[in-house]
Amino acid sequence: MRARVLAKADLLALVDCLCQDYEVIAPFAGRGRDSFFEPVTDQNRSAIRLHLPNPSYPPKRYVFPHIERMLRIHLDDLPHIEPLYDAPKRALFGIRSCDTAGIDHLDRFYLGRDYRDVYYAQLREHLFLVNVVCTDPDLDIDDDCFCMCADTGPAARDHFDLQLMDLGEELLAVAGTPAGEAYFSQPLFKKATPAHVNRRREILAEIRKRFKLATSWYAGTSRLITLKKVSNEIWEQIGNRCLECGGCSYLCPTCTCFTVTERPAGPGDYERVRIWDACALGGFTRMAGGFNPRRAAHDRRNRRFFHKLAHYFIQRDLSVTCVGCGRCIGVCHGAIGMPAVVEILRQASVGSEIHATTGA
Amino acid sequence: MQPPAPDNVYLPKIAILDRTEDEIADVRTFYWHFDDPAVQTVFKRFRPGQFAQVSVFGVGEFPASLPPSPTEPNLFLTVRKVGSVTAALHQLKLGARFGVRGPYGNGFPMQNYFGQNLVIVAGGIGLIPLRSCIVYALHNHERFRKILLFYGARTPGDLMYLNELPAWQEAPNFECYLTVDRPDQAWSHHVGVAGSLFKKPGVTVPVENTMAFVCGPPIMFRFVIRDLKAMGFEDRNIISTLERYMKCGVGKCGHCCIGLAYVCTDGPVFTYEQIKRLGEDI
Numbered sequence: 001m002r003a004r005v006l007a008k009a010d011l012l013a014l015v016d017c018l019c020q021d022y023e024v025i026a027p028f029a030g031r032g033r034d035s036f037f038e039p040v041t042d043q044n045r046s047a048i049r050l051h052l053p054n055p056s057y058p059p060k061r062y063v064f065p066h067i068e069r070m071l072r073i074h075l076d077d078l079p080h081i082e083p084l085y086d087a088p089k090r091a092l093f094g095i096r097s098c099d100t101a102g103i104d105h106l107d108r109f110y111l112g113r114d115y116r117d118v119y120y121a122q123l124r125e126h127l128f129l130v131n132v133v134c135t136d137p138d139l140d141i142d143d144d145c146f147c148m149c150a151d152t153g154p155a156a157r158d159h160f161d162l163q164l165m166d167l168g169e170e171l172l173a174v175a176g177t178p179a180g181e182a183y184f185s186q187p188l189f190k191k192a193t194p195a196h197v198n199r200r201r202e203i204l205a206e207i208r209k210r211f212k213l214a215t216s217w218y219a220g221t222s223r224l225i226t227l228k229k230v231s232n233e234i235w236e237q238i239g240n241r242c243l244e245c246g247g248c249s250y251l252c253p254t255c256t257c258f259t260v261t262e263r264p265a266g267p268g269d270y271e272r273v274r275i276w277d278a279c280a281l282g283g284f285t286r287m288a289g290g291f292n293p294r295r296a297a298h299d300r301r302n303r304r305f306f307h308k309l310a311h312y313f314i315q316r317d318l319s320v321t322c323v324g325c326g327r328c329i330g331v332c333h334g335a336i337g338m339p340a341v342v343e344i345l346r347q348a349s350v351g352s353e354i355h356a357t358t359g360a
Numbered sequence: 361m362q363p364p365a366p367d368n369v370y371l372p373k374i375a376i377l378d379r380t381e382d383e384i385a386d387v388r389t390f391y392w393h394f395d396d397p398a399v400q401t402v403f404k405r406f407r408p409g410q411f412a413q414v415s416v417f418g419v420g421e422f423p424a425s426l427p428p429s430p431t432e433p434n435l436f437l438t439v440r441k442v443g444s445v446t447a448a449l450h451q452l453k454l455g456a457r458f459g460v461r462g463p464y465g466n467g468f469p470m471q472n473y474f475g476q477n478l479v480i481v482a483g484g485i486g487l488i489p490l491r492s493c494i495v496y497a498l499h500n501h502e503r504f505r506k507i508l509l510f511y512g513a514r515t516p517g518d519l520m521y522l523n524e525l526p527a528w529q530e531a532p533n534f535e536c537y538l539t540v541d542r543p544d545q546a547w548s549h550h551v552g553v554a555g556s557l558f559k560k561p562g563v564t565v566p567v568e569n570t571m572a573f574v575c576g577p578p579i580m581f582r583f584v585i586r587d588l589k590a591m592g593f594e595d596r597n598i599i600s601t602l603e604r605y606m607k608c609g610v611g612k613c614g615h616c617c618i619g620l621a622y623v624c625t626d627g628p629v630f631t632y633e634q635i636k637r638l639g640e641d642i
Contacts, residue, residue, distance in 0.1 A: 070370055071370070071371065071372075073417045073418055075417060075418050078457065079374075079417050079457045080374070080457075081371070081372065081374075081417065081459070083365075083368050083370075083371050085366070109612075110612065113611055113625070114610065114611055114625050115369045115610035115611060115612070115625075116367070116369070117369075117610075117612055118366045118367065118368045118369070118370070119370075121366075122366070228639070256612065256614060257613060257614030257615070258607065258608075258612070258613050258614070259607055259613065259615070260420075260421065260607040260608070260613065261420065262418060262419060262420050270417065270418040272421075274607075274613075277613070277614070277615070279614065279617075284615065285604065285605070285615065286605070287443075287603075287604070287605040288422065288442045288443025288444075288445070288446060288605065289442040289443060293604065293618075293641075293642065294640075299640065299641075303617070306619075306639070307617070310620065310639070312620045313620070
């Protein structure tokens with residue numbers, strides 16, 4: 001393991017190192033359990049914390065901005081267009097393991113398949129990820145976290161440049177890429193000993209016991225959906241609880257859909273922008289003239305679960321498209337976050353199996 | 361030195377409007393060429409059944425079927441005025457610059473059907489995407505057995521591309537049958553839904569070694585499929601092209617998903633066998 005240790009007191013010294021090469025983004029605590037990612041400045045630098053609740057507004061926006069400018073259109077004498085690229089060198093400090101897995105999914109989605117998304121590619125290429133392992137049972141994790149069910153945490157195995165883990169007095173640093181390993185030449189990093197690695201193992205064993213939500217039953221749910229064993233009544237029951245706010249998609253580290261629109265940008269100029277979109281919203285599939293092929297409300301409300309859990313998409317995306325961050329649980333007013341849906345489907349299948357064995 | 365411009369699939373290419381031709385009410389054909397001849401050369405390699413993303417600058421972008429066959433010299437679009445961007449396209453003056461990117465999608469695998477009969481069933485503006493494979497098939501007519509076109513619309517005024525029929529009928533193995541729901545006094549052809557043409561006296565629809573192309577409004581589609589199946593067509597020998605409001609055309613925006621498929625990259629051409637397995641109604 002390419003690992004080093006550094007004194008906890010040197011955390012800000014590491015941030016300063018990163019600031020020399022990157023615009024550094026870090027999570028900051030707000031009121032209550034609120035938190036948010038912000039650029040690090042001289043003023044807020046001292047407020048950087050290792051342990052705090054993971055921000056609801058996901059860090060995916062640093063590779064897939066909420067609103068992203070794609071083109072500028074000049075409508076003067078001879079209309080012409082120019083692509084807009086804005087991909088600063090950024091380091092995302094304190095990204096959690098679930099969100100790291102989310103960015104790995106976005107990489108496969110936007111960079112793979114038939115076409116490569118150049119806007120995503122440029123932002124991603126310039127992004128340095130410093131993953132912080134969730135080790136504080138009160139601050140880092142809460143009742144909604146289920147990364148263990150999604151096999152993404154609490155300690156990411158890859159897809160980071162550097163990983164930091166709190167061992168008490170010291171931080172264990174693991175390099176995931178040559179760019180991350182390059183920082184080990186800084187004098188603040190010391191050699192790690194087998195004792196450090198043992199301590200890491202003990203802490204992880206302990207923190208794993210603190211995750212309360214253990215209901216996720218993806219393999220079974222995926223089989224039910226893929227084999228079309230989920231009745232329309234169950235889909236309707238789930239769909240009827242959806243208020244069509246789109247919050248789950250906006251906060252989801254793996255949701256990728258966007259819409260495209262044009263807006264004025266000065267005299268004679270327009271910008272083409274893309275904006276996060278959500279399949280639960282009524283107008284998502286509406287076509288010009290008003291025809292909406294996804295008519296039934298529960299069809300569009302359940303689209304997200306179908307996409308994330310159907311076996312075909314798991315093959316295509318190479319994983320269940322859920323990283324267990326728990327944001328959808330917190331945002332959903334209808335109590336149909338991902339674990340609740342998985343549980344509804346599981347219970348329904350138990351019912352139907354009993355039904356089948358009694359021969360009714 | 362400037363770094364080389366990245367390959368950006370979202371970047372429309374500048375097209376220049378050469379002329380327009382009115383087809384039916386609210387439907388117009390737009391002939392264009394690309395500003396950059398190199399772009400024109402690459403674009404011209406499109407296949408029947410593919411589509412393009414068309415931009416009217418400052419208004420927006422929409423997906424449109426490509427009605428020309430790659431065997432024809434000109435590039436054109438046939439577009440119904442139905443929303444804000446298509447209405448803006450209808451407003452463009454000759455010589456105006458607009459944007460086109462593509463071609464996208466799988467298209468009809470026409471070479472796979474060499475040696476077969478083609479039964480092409482179109483309803484209303486459903487003829488726009490099928491025009492490409494009709495003209496392609498007629499250009500290569502000696503490679504196919506019979507090529508039958510069944511074309512229906514609401515009224516005689518809703519039938520498109522009629523001025524091209526005489527040229528199409530020069531192919532010895534081409535037959536064309538027209539029908540309308542509501543005839544006018546001058547109408548001398550059949551009256552009824554598209555499927556009723558199959559049973560018309562004198563019409564023989566081949567089933568063996570035959571591919572059926574169907575495109576039209578959902579209700580017409582449903583009934584034509586029923587009629588084809590009743591005649592003995594298998595699901596895998598019925599092929600159609602689906603439409604959705606794609607925002608990207610390249611499998612990223614998610615707007616065109618039907619069940620398991622991205623219409624833009626997995627389609628827009630699907631066999632009926634595939635359509636039934638999508639897991640969501642079309």
